[in-house]
Amino acid sequence: MSQPISPELREWLVAQLAAGHSVPALRASMRAAGWHDSATDVALAQLEAGFPNVEVALAPARTEMPGPDLDGAPLYLDAGDRQVQVLQTMRYPRVIVFGNLLSVEECEGLIAAARVRLARSLTVETRTGGEVLNVDRTSDGMFFERGENEIVARLEQRLAMLLRWPLEYGEGLQILRYAPGAQYRPHYDYFDPNEPGTPTILKRGGQRVATLVMYLQEPEQGGATTFPDVGLEVAPVRGTGVFFSYDRPDPVTRTLHGGAPVLAGEKWVATKWLREREFK
Ligand SMILES: O=C(O)CCC(=O)C(=O)O
Ligand SMILES: [Fe+2]
Numbered sequence: 001m002s003q004p005i006s007p008e009l010r011e012w013l014v015a016q017l018a019a020g021h022s023v024p025a026l027r028a029s030m031r032a033a034g035w036h037d038s039a040t041d042v043a044l045a046q047l048e049a050g051f052p053n054v055e056v057a058l059a060p061a062r063t064e065m066p067g068p069d070l071d072g073a074p075l076y077l078d079a080g081d082r083q084v085q086v087l088q089t090m091r092y093p094r095v096i097v098f099g100n101l102l103s104v105e106e107c108e109g110l111i112a113a114a115r116v117r118l119a120r121s122l123t124v125e126t127r128t129g130g131e132v133l134n135v136d137r138t139s140d141g142m143f144f145e146r147g148e149n150e151i152v153a154r155l156e157q158r159l160a161m162l163l164r165w166p167l168e169y170g171e172g173l174q175i176l177r178y179a180p181g182a183q184y185r186p187h188y189d190y191f192d193p194n195e196p197g198t199p200t201i202l203k204r205g206g207q208r209v210a211t212l213v214m215y216l217q218e219p220e221q222g223g224a225t226t227f228p229d230v231g232l233e234v235a236p237v238r239g240t241g242v243f244f245s246y247d248r249p250d251p252v253t254r255t256l257h258g259g260a261p262v263l264a265g266e267k268w269v270a271t272k273w274l275r276e277r278e279f280k
Contacts, residue, residue: 222263
């Protein structure tokens with residue numbers, strides 16, 4: 001977990017950058033002075049990657065974040081009723097691809113329960129705090145209540161243990177179906193702090209801090225989850241899932257992501273969003 005940078009170091013870095021020193025030069029002099037702080041590395045990497053907002057890049061990050069315990073580089077993680085595979089990890093942005101997350105029966109059960117309740121997907125309209133039809137997302141979707149049925153409840157317990165985040169901090173599971181041609185254009189899952197509707201949304205559970213997209217049915221072609229900032233594409237393989245977290249509501253997290261167009265077949269996903277506090 002990345003620790004916050006001290007205020008003194010932040011001030012110093014900002015001053016050095018303002019004085020025209022380059023990021024690689026700063027990194028080199030810090031290394032030479034014995035600095036091997038992961039928080040500083042992350043901040044410098046952000047600056048180097050061209051993120052314009054120095055203050056945001058160097059601001060203290062949230063320290064408590066959801067995510068599995070990857071100490072010792074395990075290949076499998078104990079999620080209570082299931083041994084989940086660690087297939088891929090990326091440090092920045094924080095992305096983890098899990099295998100063996102759901103059984104085929106669980107995938108099919110969720111689809112069957114959701115199918116009868118699908119409506120054209122709504123996304124939260126941050127301008128007003130209400131919900132609207134969104135042209136950026138051409139899938140159909142619905143939400144389960146937390147613990148609504150046996151499969152949902154079992155899955156939520158598993159995810160709480162795997163991601164070490166209280167079940168009560170999670171939103172209800174969202175199910176999306178993408179028909180051929182459907183897609184979800186690149187977006188951030190956190191709520192934009194600059195939108196007037198955001199304070200209303202944040203009253204219930206605070207910010208989103210992480211997302212887990214689970215693949216319930218794979219299309220025949222297309223439908224990867226893409227992270228355009230880093231050129232990553234995660235294949236939508238049934239029973240697997242991609243987790244990503246964002247320690248501040250800012251593009252500097254590089255968590256821009258989308259669902260690429262489905263070219264053939266149907267793609268179904270379940271999305272679990274984690275909030276910073278209890279989501280009542
Ligand atoms: O369908 C996908 O691959 C991405 C879904 C997504 O971004 C979301 O549900 O917020
Ligand atoms: Fe998303």
